[in-house]
Amino acid sequence: MKRTLRMEQITKRFPGVTACNHIDISFQTGEIHALLGENGAGKTTLMNILYGLHHADEGRILMDDEVLTIDSPQQAIECGIGMVHQHFMLVPKFSVLENIVLGTPLDREPFLNLELARKKIALIAQETGLHISLDEKVANLCVGDQQRVEIVKALYKGAQILIMDEPTSVLTPQETDELFRVLKRWTREGNTVVFITHKMREVIEICDRISVLRDGKMMGTLLTSEVNPDYVAEMMVGRCISLSMDRSEQAPGQCVLSLQHVSVENQQGCRALDDVSFDVKEGEIVGIAGVDGNGQFELIEAILGSCPIVQGEVFLGYEKISGLKTQLILKAGVSCIPFSRQKEGLAMEFSIQDNFILKEQWHMPYAKKGLLQKKAIKEKVAQVIHKYNIKAIGPETKVVNMSGGNQQKVVVAREMDRNHRLLLACHPTHGLDIGAIEFIHKSILEERSNQKAVLLISTELDELFSLCDRILVFYQGKVMGEVDKEHWEVRDIGLMMLGNRKEELERRGHDTNR
Amino acid sequence: MENILAVLTQEFFYAMIRMASPIILAAMGEVMLERAGIFNLGLEGMMLFGAFFAVLGSFLFHSAWAGVALAMMVGVLLGLLFGWAVISIRANQAVTGTAINILALGMTSMLARMIWGVMDVPLSVSSIDVFAIPLLHKMPLLGYVLFQHSPLVYLAYLSVPLAAFVLYRTSWGLKIRAIGEHPKAAETMGIHVLRWKYAMAIIAGSCATLAGSILSLSFMNLFVDNISAGRGFMAVVSVILGQWNPWGIAMGGLIFGFGNALQMRLQSFGIPIPTDLLLIFPIFLALIVVLISKGSSAARPSALAKPYYKE
Numbered sequence: 111m112k113r114t115l116r117m118e119q120i121t122k123r124f125p126g127v128t129a130c131n132h133i134d135i136s137f138q139t140g141e142i143h144a145l146l147g148e149n150g151a152g153k154t155t156l157m158n159i160l161y162g163l164h165h166a167d168e169g170r171i172l173m174d175d176e177v178l179t180i181d182s183p184q185q186a187i188e189c190g191i192g193m194v195h196q197h198f199m200l201v202p203k204f205s206v207l208e209n210i211v212l213g214t215p216l217d218r219e220p221f222l223n224l225e226l227a228r229k230k231i232a233l234i235a236q237e238t239g240l241h242i243s244l245d246e247k248v249a250n251l252c253v254g255d256q257q258r259v260e261i262v263k264a265l266y267k268g269a270q271i272l273i274m275d276e277p278t279s280v281l282t283p284q285e286t287d288e289l290f291r292v293l294k295r296w297t298r299e300g301n302t303v304v305f306i307t308h309k310m311r312e313v314i315e316i317c318d319r320i321s322v323l324r325d326g327k328m329m330g331t332l333l334t335s336e337v338n339p340d341y342v343a344e345m346m347v348g349r350c351i352s353l354s355m356d357r358s359e360q361a362p363g364q365c366v367l368s369l370q371h372v373s374v375e376n377q378q379g380c381r382a383l384d385d386v387s388f389d390v391k392e393g394e395i396v397g398i399a400g401v402d403g404n405g406q407f408e409l410i411e412a413i414l415g416s417c418p419i420v421q422g423e424v425f426l427g428y429e430k431i432s433g434l435k436t437q438l439i440l441k442a443g444v445s446c447i448p449f450s451r452q453k454e455g456l457a458m459e460f461s462i463q464d465n466f467i468l469k470e471q472w473h474m475p476y477a478k479k480g481l482l483q484k485k486a487i488k489e490k491v492a493q494v495i496h497k498y499n500i501k502a503i504g505p506e507t508k509v510v511n512m513s514g515g516n517q518q519k520v521v522v523a524r525e526m527d528r529n530h531r532l533l534l535a536c537h538p539t540h541g542l543d544i545g546a547i548e549f550i551h552k553s554i555l556e557e558r559s560n561q562k563a564v565l566l567i568s569t570e571l572d573e574l575f576s577l578c579d580r581i582l583v584f585y586q587g588k589v590m591g592e593v594d595k596e597h598w599e600v601r602d603i604g605l606m607m608l609g610n611r612k613e614e615l616e617r618r619g620h621d622t623n624r
Numbered sequence: 625m626e627n628i629l630a631v632l633t634q635e636f637f638y639a640m641i642r643m644a645s646p647i648i649l650a651a652m653g654e655v656m657l658e659r660a661g662i663f664n665l666g667l668e669g670m671m672l673f674g675a676f677f678a679v680l681g682s683f684l685f686h687s688a689w690a691g692v693a694l695a696m697m698v699g700v701l702l703g704l705l706f707g708w709a710v711i712s713i714r715a716n717q718a719v720t721g722t723a724i725n726i727l728a729l730g731m732t733s734m735l736a737r738m739i740w741g742v743m744d745v746p747l748s749v750s751s752i753d754v755f756a757i758p759l760l761h762k763m764p765l766l767g768y769v770l771f772q773h774s775p776l777v778y779l780a781y782l783s784v785p786l787a788a789f790v791l792y793r794t795s796w797g798l799k800i801r802a803i804g805e806h807p808k809a810a811e812t813m814g815i816h817v818l819r820w821k822y823a824m825a826i827i828a829g830s831c832a833t834l835a836g837s838i839l840s841l842s843f844m845n846l847f848v849d850n851i852s853a854g855r856g857f858m859a860v861v862s863v864i865l866g867q868w869n870p871w872g873i874a875m876g877g878l879i880f881g882f883g884n885a886l887q888m889r890l891q892s893f894g895i896p897i898p899t900d901l902l903l904i905f906p907i908f909l910a911l912i913v914v915l916i917s918k919g920s921s922a923a924r925p926s927a928l929a930k931p932y933y934k935e
Contacts, residue, residue, distance in 0.1 A: 163812065184814035199809035201802050203926070211795075212802050213813030220794040267814075 113139045113174055115271060115302070120169035122155055129155040130166070131326040137271065142293060142303045144313040144334075147323035148346055148543030153306045154196070156323070157273045160304075161193040162186040184213075192264025196275040196306075198256050202249035206242055207231070210263045227266075234265050238292055253280040253401065257289070271302040278312055282401055283571065283604035290316045308346075308544065310339050311572070322346055347544050357555055362579070363392030365427075366563035367413070367532050372422035372432075374408045374587075382408035384587045385422070390532065395554065395564040397574035400584035400607055406567045407449065408587070410534055413565075414446060415439045426532065440469060443531035447521055447538045449567075455521040456509050463491040463505040466524050498523045499549065515546030522553055533557055536567045551577060571600060585609045636889050637769045642777060642843070643888075644881025646671070646835035649780035650859035651866070651873045652787045653831025658863055659791060660824040661804040662710055663929040665721025667832050668856025669728030670702050674836025676732040679847040680739070682749040688841050691749070692776070695837040696830045703829025707822045714931035725856075733849045751845035752776060774842035776834065781874075783831070788870040800824065804925030807932045817932060832856065854907050855880075861910045867923040876913070883909045 116136040122129045130152045137143050147153045158164040160171065162180040171178045173189065180186045186193075200209050207224055210231055217226045228244060235241050240258045248256060257277060264272055274293075278286045293303050294316060305317055313320055314334060322329040322345045329345045367390040374383040383405045390396045398406055411417040413424055415436045424432040431439050440446075448454035456465050467476045467487055475486045491505035500519045502512055509517050518538070525533065535554060539547040554577055557564050568574050574581050581598060583590040583606035591612025593603060602615055650667050657664050664670075674695040681687075681694030706724060709715045740747045752774045761771040791797035799820060802810040807817045839855070840847050858880040865879070866872030883906035890902055 161812070182814065182816070183812050184816075187814050193812065195812065199806070199812045201805045201809055203805055204798075204802065208798060212798055213810070213815045216795055220796050222793050222795055222798060263813075 116172045117156070117160060118170050118172065120156060120159060120166050120171075122152075122159060122164060122166050128326050130159070132169070133323070133326075133328045135321050135328060135331070137302050137304060139270070139300050139302050140297055141318040142297055142305055142316050144317035144320045145304055145306045145323065146308065146310075146313060146320055146342065146346060148308060148545070151323040151346075151543075152326040153323055154275055155326075157193065157275065157304065157306060160186065161191060161273060187267050187269075190268055190270040191273070192267060192269025192271070193273040194257065194260040194264060194275065194277060196279070198253075198260055200248045200256055200259060203247065205245050205247055206251070206259050207244040209248055209259060210244075210266050214267055231262060231266055234262055238262075238265065238296060240292060254282070254285040254288075257281070261292070270300075271304065272296075273304045273306070275306045276308075277305070278307070278309065279569070280402065282607045283600050284608060286312070309572075310343065313342075314339065343544065357577070358559065360393050360559070362394040363561060365389045365391050367565065368425040369413075370423050370425070372412055372424060373420045374405075374412045374417055375420050376408060381420075382587050383412060386587070386589055387422075388582055388589065388592070390563040390565050392531075392563055393558055393561045394580070395558050395566055395578045397578035397581040398565065398567045398584055399571060399574055399581050399603055400569070402569055404584045404607075405587035406536070406584060409584075410446065410449070410536055410567070413439075413534060414444065443529065444534065445525035445528050445530040445532070446534040447518075447525055447536060449536040449540075451514070451517050451521050456517060458510040459508060461506045461508055462495065462500070462502055462512075462520055463487050465509055465520055466491050466494060466505075466527075468524065470528060494523045494527065498553075515542045515549075518542060518546065518550065522550055526553060526557065530562065532563045532565070534565050534567075537569070538566070539568075539570070539573060547573075571603060583607055583612075591615075634765065634768055636885055638772075639885035639888060640878065640881040641769060642773060642881070643884035644877045645773070645777040645780035646838040647855050647859045647862060647880050648874050648877035649776075649783055649838065650832045650835035650856060651862040651877055652780075652783040652870060653828035653835075654859055654863050655787060655866075655868055655870060655873055656791070656800065656831075657824045657828035658928055659797075659804045659868060659925055660800045660821050661807060661925055661927040661930065661932065662707075662821060662825065662828075663717045663721070664706060664825075664828055665718050665860060666702075666706060666724030666728075666856075667721070667828075667859050668852055668854065669721075669725035670699065670706075670829055670832035671836035671839070671852040671856040671859075672725075672728040672732050672850065673698055673702060674833025675840035675851045676735065676836070676847050677833065678837030679749055679840045680735075682751070682841060683739075683747070686750060688750050688752045691841055692752070692834070692837045695833040699830030699833030700826050701829070702833065703826035704822070706829065707825030710931070711818055711821045711825065714933070717929050717931075729850060732847070736847055736849070746846040746848055748845045749841075751841045774838065776838045776842050780835070780838065784870050784874045791870065801925070804927055807927055811934070818934065821932070832859075835859070853903075854910075858906065858910050861914055865913050868925065869923065879913070880906055880909065 114136050118134055120130050120133045133156060145153045145157070155164060159166045160180065162182045162185055165181060171180055178189050180189060207228060211224060211227045216223060231244060240262050242255055242258050242262065248259065251259065257280070261272070277289060281289065297303055307313060317334050319331055319333055320337060320342065321331045322342060324346060370387050372383055372386045373381060376382040386409065388396070398409065400406060408417065412419055415431065415434055419432050423430055426442050426444065429442060431442060452458060470476055475490070476483060488505050495502060495505065498519045500516050500523070502516060509520060522538070538550050538554065542550070554564060554566065566574065566577060575598065580592060580594045581603065582592050583603055585607060586609065590606035590610065605615055606612060650671055654664055654667055677698045678691040678695040680691070682691030706720060709720045710717045754772055755775050757771040761767045763771070791801065799810065799815050803815065803817050803820055811817050836852060839851050862873045862876030862880065865876035866874070887902045887905045890897065891899055
């Protein structure tokens with residue numbers, strides 16, 4: 111029997127913004143339902159309301175025709191709703207088993223007798239194919255396994271409706287495929303999946319229906335079989351968006367950045383970068399692909415001189431920069447869009463103009479004889495705001511009050527406006543909406559036409575494919591292989607992200623050809 | 625040399641066990657609270673309040689146990705007050721704790737003068753008698769050291785296995801630890817984070833005041849200004865020293881008991897060291913312990929001292 115979970119006229123207001131504005135949506139058993147929208151469209155808020163983490167100001171939730179009261183996650187769980195959050199809700203110091211049973215009454219409450227639970231979980235693992243070792247500490251698991259723990263956790267609590275918030279953003283293509291297989295199989299048994307995402311490809315691959323949200327409003331629900339991706343994208347952003355980028359053909363120039371056999375140790379003394387060598391030339395965008403935490407962070411630190419290099423050398427042009435102080439390296443012509451705009455990129459309580467002049471605050475025209483030239487700064491920043499289309503009241507707006515996209519534009523504007531030869535762009539579009547992503551992609555391509563060298567670190571393969579000239583795949587601090595524009599294939603890059611060397615893949619390829 | 629060894633008598637170890645008990649009891653309450661992510665620096669003040677109200681209760685009702693009951697009630701109230709400030713209002717935990725310490729020092733001294741006036745010798749009230757455990761106390765050597773104490777001292781030592789059991793062998797403990805590590809995750813697992821935090825604040829408050837009543841009604845039968853004399857801080861330090869594990873914390877408490885007992889013995893031996901220096905000794909020990917254990921904080925609850933926002 112088909113059952114329907116409906117959310118009617120859901121409204122949620124936060125100070126200064128209506129996150130959800132009279133939203134109607136319904137989920138049927140047995141379907142995978144995509145909730146599509148830009149960042150800040152209200153997808154996560156809507157689902158947090160369904161899971162009892164937020165309380166709707168207006169509206170109600172019904173199962174068939176019966177009204178459900180969901181004021182806390184506890185009640186949501188009792189209604190058979192489970193949620194896998196974008197940032198996993200796992201206690202790293204606990205074992206997998208402890209994480210799964212947490213909060214669920216045990217058979218001999220309050221005693222921590224886990225044998226029965228262990229059996230129950232084994233059964234779930236068998237049915238779904240989600241195998242995990244229960245006694246491992248969560249901190250030691252890779253993200254893919256952590257996600258599996260999250261799913262099993264929801265199923266253990268009896269979920270029949272599973273909300274997944276951006277589940278694929280941390281997975282390799284192979285892990286994504288595996289996840290999709292599991293979800294499809296699970297929904298065939300009469301369960302429901304709500305899939306929050308902004309990736310069109312995934313939506314079309316596995317979802318039955320799509321609901322599109324924009325600015326807290328429901329734009330409509332469509333059947334996947336009847337949609338055209340460009341039309342859905344337009345529904346999401348409210349204007350025409352071209353999903354592919356125009357990039358001109360140009361030959362790379364001289365070598366700007368060169369790493370030669372660089373090794374770096376992290377704080378635990380492990381090799382975070384292991385014998386890494388590559389070049390980035392003028393007018394070239396080189397991408398670094400890989401699951402997060404495979405040495406990308408240390409790579410940037412090594413180039414910027416903020417962590418000691420155990421072995422090897424880094425050159426900027428003909429100048430050796432390894433061993434120099436970060437300040438001198440930046441001055442030599444390195445700009446960087448850091449991994450986290452909020453933690454590293456911006457002083458959140460500062461205004462746009464104060465953030466903008468950072469790194470150049472000693473120099474003309476921003477300072478004269480050590481004194482800030484407020485007027486000159488203000489004029490310059492007003493120009494920048496216009497040029498980069500930053501939505502803010504003025505140069506004195508505090509960045510903490512701006513949206514993520516506009517914050518990132520401030521960082522991008524600062525780094526690109528500086529005198530530089532090399533741009534390090536780390537997750538430049540992480541957590542941004544399509545409009546802002548488009549803008550930042552254009553800016554990066556502009557760097558390329560201006561003959562700058564760009565090193566782009568991203569976990570989004572689509573992004574790398576549409577921008578890069580070459581892609582290097584990182585796995586556990588090593589370069590697994592290099593792929594250039596003519597030869598890339600998602601499958602190969604995915605396999606390299608899982609730790610297979612390019613040469614091995616080619617050898618295997620030859621073997622099967624024979 | 626002989627002189628120094630002469631310190632280590634049965635009486636010395638008896639004093640060590642006794643002196644460690646209030647520190648251990650207060651620390652057990654504190655570890656439950658810290659495991660739920662709240663850092664209570666106000667332990668010292670809560671102990672002082674406990675010591676005072678225990679004497680007041682004993683004075684008013686002519687019964688030491690009535691004093692203990694009053695102290696516990698005050699502990700519950702203090703726990704609620706502290707909880708309200710740091711959980712609901714999300715005040716800075718260290719500042720709130722310090723405020724409680726200052727409040728306690730001033731308020732107990734003032735109330736004591738208001739109620740009993742200024743006296744040369746403080747008023748004595750009925751105290752809690754030593755309860756020798758049948759048979760066991762006749763054991764050679766250990767009998768005297770371990771089994772001839774006030775019932776509250778036994779309670780303090782029993783609280784150690786109890787805390788360990790609750791933390792590691794029950795689903796309550798799992799929830800409490802999860803709240804201290806990742807409250808948002810606990811919330812999504814259907815756990816009422818704020819309720820648990822309040823519950824732990826109440827437990828910590830009543831353990832602290834109970835420990836205070838040991839000072840005033842078991843060790844003595846009167847209240848003097850600042851009777852806690854840094855023992856609350858030693859309890860806080862024991863929690864760090866014991867790496868948030870009840871058994872380790874008990875060891876930490878015993879080290880401070882050792883320091884306190886040694887200081888007392890050396891005074892009574894008339895060793896030519898100024899009394900003030902001897903009194904500093906256990907606190908000096910605490911300082912060294914903190915400096916040594918600062919680096920190793922893997923066991924520290926990840927969300928300790930961070931206010932939790934529900935939405």
